[in-house]
Amino acid sequence: MSSNEQPRGPVDSSRIPRYAGPATFARLPRLDEVGRADVAVVGVPFDSGVSYRPGARFGGNAIREASRLLRPYNPAQDASPFALAQVADAGDIAANPFNINEAVETIEAAADDLLGTGARMMTLGGDHTIALPLLRSVAKKHGPVALLHFDAHLDTWDTYFGAEYTHGTPFRRAVEEGILDTEALSHVGTRGPLYGKQDLTDDEKMGFGIVTSSDVYRRGADEVADQLRQRIGDRPLYISIDIDCLDPAHAPGTGTPEAGGMTSRELLEILRGLASCNLVSADVVEVAPAYDHAEITSVAASHTAYELTTIMSRQIADARTSQ
Numbered sequence: 001m002s003s004n005e006q007p008r009g010p011v012d013s014s015r016i017p018r019y020a021g022p023a024t025f026a027r028l029p030r031l032d033e034v035g036r037a038d039v040a041v042v043g044v045p046f047d048s049g050v051s052y053r054p055g056a057r058f059g060g061n062a063i064r065e066a067s068r069l070l071r072p073y074n075p076a077q078d079a080s081p082f083a084l085a086q087v088a089d090a091g092d093i094a095a096n097p098f099n100i101n102e103a104v105e106t107i108e109a110a111a112d113d114l115l116g117t118g119a120r121m122m123t124l125g126g127d128h129t130i131a132l133p134l135l136r137s138v139a140k141k142h143g144p145v146a147l148l149h150f151d152a153h154l155d156t157w158d159t160y161f162g163a164e165y166t167h168g169t170p171f172r173r174a175v176e177e178g179i180l181d182t183e184a185l186s187h188v189g190t191r192g193p194l195y196g197k198q199d200l201t202d203d204e205k206m207g208f209g210i211v212t213s214s215d216v217y218r219r220g221a222d223e224v225a226d227q228l229r230q231r232i233g234d235r236p237l238y239i240s241i242d243i244d245c246l247d248p249a250h251a252p253g254t255g256t257p258e259a260g261g262m263t264s265r266e267l268l269e270i271l272r273g274l275a276s277c278n279l280v281s282a283d284v285v286e287v288a289p290a291y292d293h294a295e296i297t298s299v300a301a302s303h304t305a306y307e308l309t310t311i312m313s314r315q316i317a318d319a320r321t322s323q
């Protein structure tokens with residue numbers, strides 16, 4: 001977008017009913033309609049890496065459907081994200097459901113293409129396996145990145161059934177590959193049973209700090225966000241949000257639910273507290289609509305992606321005005 005061109009925003013829901021027409025994220029234009037984007041929203045319909053309930057392959061489209069009700073001004077961040085930058089829906093990455101290794105390669109290559117255009121990526125759906133190829137691509141562009149990982153689970157386990165690429169193992173692989181900045185790695189929202197205490201010692205050795213779901217409840221969102229912001233500093237940051245970081249009451253539509261999670265309000269508040277971080281790309285994964293009710297999970301996921309998109313759009317606009 002040249003400086004005198006205004007971004008093309010969402011369809012006006014006061015003129016065209018918001019439930020009409022095919023769904024794009026937030027009723028934004030498709031990438032092929034606008035040519036290029038500052039923030040590319042992309043679906044990753046892949047869930048062959050799950051250890052329990054399948055169905056996150058349908059997450060991206062469920063989030064798009066639930067996002068029809070988003071409006072263009074975000075009062076919590078005092079910003080109109082789709083006016084500050086061109087945000088567009090880049091469609092889906094077509095990953096092979098029968099060959100995980102090939103899917104991981106396809107996702108990395110598609111992410112390379114998008115990032116190569118200068119866009120930041122906001123990916124929707126898929127299981128947590130997809131964070132690895134996305135991080136590989138982001139690290140090719142920015143070097144090792146800070147990681148903020150919202151999840152009930154550590155996802156730093158080694159293998160399942162001998163498989164290296166699964167939704168429980170992406171961040172161990174990422175640390176092994178040197179694509180994360182080990183000075184700035186945090187899990188937020190962890191809880192629930194583990195295989196053994198060793199899971200935690202291994203995780204700590206990889207460099208992760210942990211803010212558990214109970215920590216969020218006890219300390220509150222503002223204090224948690226302050227602490228995370230200090231740890232991240234001005235490093236390029238990737239935020240990976242497994243929707244199961246939320247309590248099953250707030251996100252029943254997911255594959256490996258754990259009791260005692262954060263509320264959607266806590267998650268959104270923490271994200272708003274990170275608005276000054278240099279967010280280069282983000283994902284929202286593990287939305288499995290078959291277990292959802294009344295779009296509880298996909299609404300939470302759509303608002304989560306909206307906050308993340310707002311952070312990215314504001315930074316793009318700030319960078320443009322300070323040039």
Ligand SMILES: N=C(N)NCCCC(=O)O
Pocket residue numbers: 051052128153155167168242244255256286
């Ligand atoms: N990434 C998610 N959602 N879950 C990982 C759970 C791995 C396990 O079954 O132990």
Ligand SMILES: [Zn+2]
Pocket residue numbers: 151152153242244245256286
């Ligand atoms: Zn999880």
Ligand SMILES: [Zn+2]
Pocket residue numbers: 128151153155167242286
């Ligand atoms: Zn996960």
